[in-house]
Amino acid sequence: MSGTIEALYIFDQHNNTILQHIYRSRPPAARTLLPLYLAHPTPRPSLIYLPNTLPPTLLFSLEHSQLLFLSPTSADTEPLLVLEFLHRVVDVLEDFLGAPLLATKIEGAYDVVAQLLGEMCDAGAVSNTEPNALRDVVEVPGWMGKLLGGVGLPGSSPALGPASGTLALQKQQIGLTQTATGPALPWRRANVRHTSNEMYVDIVETLSVTIAPSGRTLSAFANGSIAFTSKLSGVPDLLLQISAPGGKMGMEKAIDLPVFHPCVRLARWKEKPGELSFVPPDGGFVLAGYEVDLLPDTSNSVIANAAKLYLPASVEVTTSLGPVGAEFEARLLLSTKFPGSSSHSSSSGASRGGGLGSRLGPSPSAFGGSSGQPALEDVVVSIPISASVRNITDLRASRGEAHYSPGDSTIEWRVPTKAAATPSGSGGATLRCTIVGALSEEEDEERGNGVSFDAASGDYTDDAYQSTAVPTQKEVKSTKPQDQRDLRKVQHNATLMPSSATVSFSVKGWLASGLKVDSLTVNNRTSKGLGEGVKPYKGVKYLTVSRQGVEIRC
Numbered sequence: 254m255s256g257t258i259e260a261l262y263i264f265d266q267h268n269n270t271i272l273q274h275i276y277r278s279r280p281p282a283a284r285t286l287l288p289l290y291l292a293h294p295t296p297r298p299s300l301i302y303l304p305n306t307l308p309p310t311l312l313f314s315l316e317h318s319q320l321l322f323l324s325p326t327s328a329d330t331e332p333l334l335v336l337e338f339l340h341r342v343v344d345v346l347e348d349f350l351g352a353p354l355l356a357t358k359i360e361g362a363y364d365v366v367a368q369l370l371g372e373m374c375d376a377g378a379v380s381n382t383e384p385n386a387l388r389d390v391v392e393v394p395g396w397m398g399k400l401l402g403g404v405g406l407p408g409s410s411p412a413l414g415p416a417s418g419t420l421a422l423q424k425q426q427i428g429l430t431q432t433a434t435g436p437a438l439p440w441r442r443a444n445v446r447h448t449s450n451e452m453y454v455d456i457v458e459t460l461s462v463t464i465a466p467s468g469r470t471l472s473a474f475a476n477g478s479i480a481f482t483s484k485l486s487g488v489p490d491l492l493l494q495i496s497a498p499g500g501k502m503g504m505e506k507a508i509d510l511p512v513f514h515p516c517v518r519l520a521r522w523k524e525k526p527g528e529l530s531f532v533p534p535d536g537g538f539v540l541a542g543y544e545v546d547l548l549p550d551t552s553n554s555v556i557a558n559a560a561k562l563y564l565p566a567s568v569e570v571t572t573s574l575g576p577v578g579a580e581f582e583a584r585l586l587l588s589t590k591f592p593g594s595s596s597h598s599s600s601s602g603a604s605r606g607g608g609l610g611s612r613l614g615p616s617p618s619a620f621g622g623s624s625g626q627p628a629l630e631d632v633v634v635s636i637p638i639s640a641s642v643r644n645i646t647d648l649r650a651s652r653g654e655a656h657y658s659p660g661d662s663t664i665e666w667r668v669p670t671k672a673a674a675t676p677s678g679s680g681g682a683t684l685r686c687t688i689v690g691a692l693s694e695e696e697d698e699e700r701g702n703g704v705s706f707d708a709a710s711g712d713y714t715d716d717a718y719q720s721t722a723v724p725t726q727k728e729v730k731s732t733k734p735q736d737q738r739d740l741r742k743v744q745h746n747a748t749l750m751p752s753s754a755t756v757s758f759s760v761k762g763w764l765a766s767g768l769k770v771d772s773l774t775v776n777n778r779t780s781k782g783l784g785e786g787v788k789p790y791k792g793v794k795y796l797t798v799s800r801q802g803v804e805i806r807c
Contacts, residue, residue: 256330256331256334256378256379257276257277257326257328257330257377257378258276258277258324258326258335258338258374258377258378258379259275259276259277259278259280259324259325259326259327259377260273260274260275260276260280260324260325261273261274261276261322261323261324261339261342261370262274262283262286262287262322262323262324262325263320263321263322263323263359264283264287264320264321264323265319265320265321265356266319266320266356268287268291268321270283270284270287271356271359271360272359272363272366274367274370276374276376276377277376277377278327278377280310280325280326280327281306281307281310281325283323285306286303286306286310286312286323286325287323289301289303289305289306289312290312290314290323297314299313299314299315299336300312300313300314300332300336301314308327309327310325310326310327311325311326311327311330312324312325313325313326313332313335313336313339314339315336315339315340315343317343317354318353318354318355320354320355320356322339322342322343324338324339334379338373338374338379338382341373341382342370342373344384345369345373345382345384345387346359346366346369348384349362349365349369349384349387349391349393350362350365350366365391365393368390368391368392369387369391372387372390372391373387381439383439383440383534384534385439385440385441385442385534385535385536386438386439386440386441386442388442389442389443438488438516438532439515440514440515440516440534440538441488441516441532441533441534441535442535445485445486445487445488445535445782446486447484447485447486449484449790450484450485450486450783450787450789450790451482451484451485451789451790451791451792452481452482452483452484452485452491452773452789452790452791452792453481453482453791453792453793453794454479454480454481454493454770454773454791454792454793454794455479455480455481455482455793455794455796456477456478456479456480456764456768456770456793456794456795456796457477457478457480457796457797457798458475458476458477458545458764458765458766458796458797458798459475459476459477459798459799459800459802460473460474460475460547460765460797460798460799460802460803461473461474461475461476461802462474462547462562462564462799462802462803462804463804463806464567464803464804464805464806465806466806466807470548470562472548473546473547473548473562474544474545474546474547475544475545475547475764475765475766475797476542476543476544476545477542477543477544477545477764477766477768478539478541478542478543479539479540479541479542479543480537480538480539480540481493481533481537481538481539481540482536482537483533483534483535483536483537483538484535484536485533485535485775485783485789486782486783486784486787487780487781487782487783487784488532488780488781488782489532489533489775489780489783490530490531490532490775490776490779490780491530491531491532491533491773491774491775491776492528492529492530492772492773492774492775492776493528493529493530493531493540493770493772493773494527494528494529494770494771494772494773495527495529495768495769495770495771496527496768496769496771497527497766497767497768497769498767501526501527503767504526504527505526506546507543507545507766507767507768508526508543508545508768509543509544509545509546510543510544511541511542511543512541512542512543513529513540513541514531514534514538514539514540514541516531516532516533516534516540517529517530517531517540517541518530518531529541545765545766545768547562547765547766548562549561549562561592563588563591563592563765564588564803565587565588565589565591565629565758565760565763566585566586566587566588566629566632566756566758566799566803567585567586567756567803567805568583568584568585568586568634568754568756568805569583569584569586569805570582570583570584570636570751570753570754570805570807571584572747572750572751572807573743573746573747573750574685575687576739577739577742577743577746578742578743578746578747579687579688579689579690579742579746580685580686580687580688581685581686581688581750581751582683582684582685582686583634583636583666583683583684583685583686583754584681584682584683584684585632585634585666585668585681585682585683585684585756586679586681587629587632587668587670587679587680587681587682588679588680589627589629589670589679590679591627591760591763592767626762627760627761627762627763627795628760628761628762629670629758629759629760630670630758630759630760630761631757631758631759632667632668632669632670632756632757632758633665633666633667633668633756633757633758634664634665634666634668634684634754634755634756634757635663635664635665635666635754635755635756635757635801636663636664636666636751636753636754637662637663637751637752637753637754638657638661638662638663638664638688638751639748639749639750639751640662641690641691641748641749642688642689642690642749643659643689643690643691644659644688644689645657645664645686645687645688645689646686646687646688646689647685647686647687648664648684648685648686649684649685649686650666650668650682650683650684651682651683651684652668652669652682653666653667653668653669653682654666654667655667655684655686657686664684664686666684668682688746688749688750690745690746690749750807751807752806752807753804753805753806753807754804754805754807755801755802755803755804755805756799756801756803756805757799757800757801757802757803758798758799758803759796759797759798759799760796760797760798761794761795761796762794762795763795763797764795764797765797769795770793773791773793775789
């Protein structure tokens with residue numbers, strides 16, 4: 254199985270071709286592939302086999318910012334290689350041209366885009382895809398070069414004319430050397446200089462929890478990512494140490510299915526889990542990603558006691574309330590007693606308001622939450638409503654605001670955490686609603702007896718509404734006991750009750766997995782170009798997010 258890229262086609266939101274780049278062979282033209290791609294119903298898969306082309310073609314696709322990226326291949330190719338290449342192309346173009354990526358930006362910088370695509374893939378073989386390394390070999394003209402080029406004067410761009418003197422010869426020699434040997438670190442630019450040296454660690458975890466009607470947790474996962482921002486001069490060698498509840502055994506269980514940036518030394522991680530040794534790229538990047546199973550491990554009592562599932566916001570839904578079972582109540586439970594927050598503030602740095610390593614200690618956070626005092630924000634309860642429900646009336650919320658309009662599929666209830674929380678760290682709120690279903694046949698007849706229509710005169714009369722009419726024999730036979738009718742209403746309303754509810758929230762300064770950053774140090778012995786006596790500013794920030802990730806079934 255080969256791993257070659259034959260061509261790259263980019264289309265705008267109107268399906269017009271804005272770029273064609275052929276790497277090898279003779280792939281089908283863009284105007285031939287686009288109708289075949291659009292013929293497939295949405296949602297279209299990222300890999301489509303086209304047997305009617307000559308030769309038969311595998312078509313890889315990626316949609317981003319209303320732009321369509323297509324890459325055809327006629328050989329048996331590793332699918333992940335081509336798809337990852339398309340994602341790298343998007344990332345590199347956004348890094349050079351700016352986000353969001355628009356068709357006008359690509360059309361206005363064809364020279365830069367052509368250089369980037371040529372460096373990223375050579376004759377179909379993927380080569381250099383790191384933005385920092387591409388900046389050393391792809392020259393982007395500045396605003397002065399564009400201005401001089403517009404009037405025909407030589408500028409900084411090589412196409413506008415070479416610079417004069419020894420400086421031009423030195424630049425040419427450096428460029429030839431880098432092109433022949435390649436950069437020592439593909440992910441980092443050479444000769445990086447910063448006036449202020451800073452490092453930031455952002456750990457973000459997204460929750461996915463499902464709870465049964467009995468209250469038992471069916472599944473609980475946290476998908477985390479460690480984002481790193483490096484603004485350091487030279488070539489720094491860093492060591493990031495993280496820990497989890499339960500010690501070394503807890504770390505091995507906590508971080509499951511990890512993925513790392515190429516700069517991370519895997520041998521160091523395998524030898525000592527929790528230690529990330531790396532030379533970072535310049536700027537922001539994702540250092541690592543992981544998945545954590547939040548359910549306690551019953552096989553190990555130490556880990557089970559240290560990793561109990563804790564949710565700062567949950568909801569309980571009680572259905573079939575009221576005389577005819579047409580009401581339901583949602584009770585929101587809030588808790589701001591985050592486990593480990595008090596001890597965490599004394600052993601780790603706060604969020605970006607304070608430093609880390611050489612500046613240990615809590616400090617007030619400018620982001621509304623710190624590791625010593627986590628902040629629960631943006632609590633929203635979403636209750637899906639059946640399509641058979643005609644309306645929701647009498648929305649009574651003890652706190653916050655609840656919204657629903659006829660035709661909506663969910664009830665959205667926003668609760669301010671400052672009003673709901675209590676000094677003890679726990680609080681809550683309730684929401685009671687009444688559902689209105691479709692009218693039954695008996696209710697239609699009752700509503701229709703109020704007004705009568707005289708076909709002979711063409712007038713409406715309300716005598717039947719104002720006078721007490723004598724029931725006919727048919728009406729007497731159709732009359733049923735009131736309790737039997739109420740029983741039918743209860744049974745009918747039970748089918749209209751919500752079957753689940755989801756909670757969305759964000760917590761700044763706390764992680765559901767219990768991970769924390771112990772230290773972030775610079776190895777002065779192996780680092781180069783940072784300077785003696787330079788102490789970079791360090792900061793760390795924790796964030797736990799639930800985007801309708803906590804689901805409670807009724």
